[in-house]
Amino acid sequence: MDTRSRLELANDNAAAFWLAQGRAHGWESVRTPRFTAVRCDGDAEVHRVVVTRPYGEPGALKEELLAVLRKWRTERLCLEDPYGRLDMRPHGCEAALGQAVMVREPGQGPAGGPTAGRRRPEPAGVLTAGEAVDPEGLAEVERVVVEGFPMPARLPPAAGAMLPPGLLRTPGYRAWLARVDGRAVGACVSYDDGTAVGVYSVATLPEHRSRGVGRAVVEAALAAHPDRTATLVATLLGEPLYRRLGFTEHGVSRWWRYPATPSSMTV
Template sequence: MKTISRLEQANDNAAAFWLAQARAHGWQQLVTPRFTAVRCARTPDDAHRIVITRPYGATEPLEDELAALLRDWSTVRLTLEDPYGRLDMTRYGYGHGRAMAVMVREPGPVEPPLLGALPGSGARGGGRLTVDETFDADEFAEVEHAIVEGFPIEAHQPWKRGVMLPGELLWEQGFRAWLGRIDGAPAGACLTYDDGQATGVYWVATLPDHRSRGVARAVLETALAAADPERPATLVATLLGEPLYLKLGFTEHGRTHWWSVPTPPAPAAS
C-alpha cells in the first residue's frame, strides 16, 4: 500500500469536500490523477473550483490541460488551489493572491473546551457560550449565515438561505456542521469533513459582533474533540487564523497558491 504525505492527505480531503458539495448541488465534476475539478453553477458566474492533489513534473502540460478544461466549462470565475506553488497561469489571464499555509494536526485526542459563562459584561462582554453540532435544516441555515457574514464570503452577500450550503449537505457521509451561540444567538461556526483518512476543517468563522471572545477557538476545539482521534486534522489557514491553529497543535506542511480570474474593473462613473 502506497503511503501518501500529510500534504496529499490535506489535498485529498479538500477535493472530497468539494465533491460532496458537487453531489449536494448536482454540479458537474472531474477527478483526474493530479487534480479534482468542480463546476460550481449556482449562478452563471459562480467560481469553479480546482484542487491540485498530487505533485507534478513539467508544469506546462498541466497548465494547458487546466486551461482547456476551463475553456470547455466557459469559466468566468475560478478558485484553483496549487499546494505545490509551481504553476504559472498568467499566460491564460489568471492571477493569484497570497499563498496560504496548509496545516495538519497529528492524530490524537483533543480536550473539549470549557464552555459556559464568558468573562465581562456589557454589549460585548459576558453571556453564556455554547457549541453544538447541527442536525436539522433550520440550524444548518444559521451555520451558513454565520459563515457567509463572519468569514466573510462576499460572493454570497447578502446571504440567501441554502444558496451556498444546501441542507442536503447534512446527508453527506462525513460532513458535520458546528454552531457556537452566545445566550442562544448565533456567534460563530465551522464545518468538518471526514473522508476516511483525515478530518478537514473548513470556514471557521465568527460573526463581527462576537469577535475576540474565544468563539472560534471554542467551535474548533469542539469539532476536533468530536473527530476520530486516530486521523489527522487538516485545514488551509488564513493569515488571521494561523496563530489559533498553531496554538491547537497544527503545523505547516506547505503553502497553497490560489489562482483566480481577475475581477474586471468597475465602469468609471459618468
C-alpha cells in the same frame, strides 16, 4: 499501507470535500491523477480546482487544467495549488497570499509555549459550541459564514443557496456552530473522508472576534473525530490559533482567482 504525505492527505480531503458539495448541488466534476475540479454552477458560484499531487513541468499541468476550464466556459475560478509552481497570470488570474496547509495528528492536544495560555477577552455572554444537525441549524451556519468572511456576492444570505440541506445526509459532512447566549456567532464545517477530517469555512461574526469563538467551534469539530488526522488551510489571521491547537504546517498553497479581482469573489 497509506503512503501519502501529509500534504497529499490534506489535498485529497479538500478534493473530496468539494466533490461532496458538488454531489449535494448536482454539479459536474472532473477527477484526474493530479487534480480535482468541480463546476460550481450558479450566479454566486466559483468553479473550484484542487491540485492534489506534485507535478513535473507546470506547463503540461496548466494545459490540462485549461482544457477543462475552456470546456466549462469558466467565468469565475478559485484554483488551489499547494505546490506553488503554476503561473496563471497570463490567463487573467491573480494569486492571493500563500496560505499554510496544516495538519494535526490524532490525539495531539493544544501546543504549549508562551502563547498557549494567553488571556483573551471573555465572550459577552455564555459561549457554547456544538453540531448543527437540522436544516435550521445549517442555515445558521451558512448565515454566519457568509456574514463572517464576508461574501459580498451572497449577501443577504439565502438559506440553502451555499449549503443545501442535502449536505446533512452526506456521509462525512458535518456542520458546527458557536453561540453566545443562544445566538449563532461562529461556524465551520468538517468533512471526514475515512482517513482524515478536514475543517473548512471557519468564520466568526466581526463583533465577536478575538473572544474564543473560533477556537470553540473548531475544538467542537475536532473533538468529534479524536482518532482522525485533521487538516485545514489557514489564513494568516487564523494560523496562530491553529498552531495553538496543535496543527503544524506541511506546505503553502497558492490560491489563484479568476478574474483578477479578489474583492469581488465569494471565496
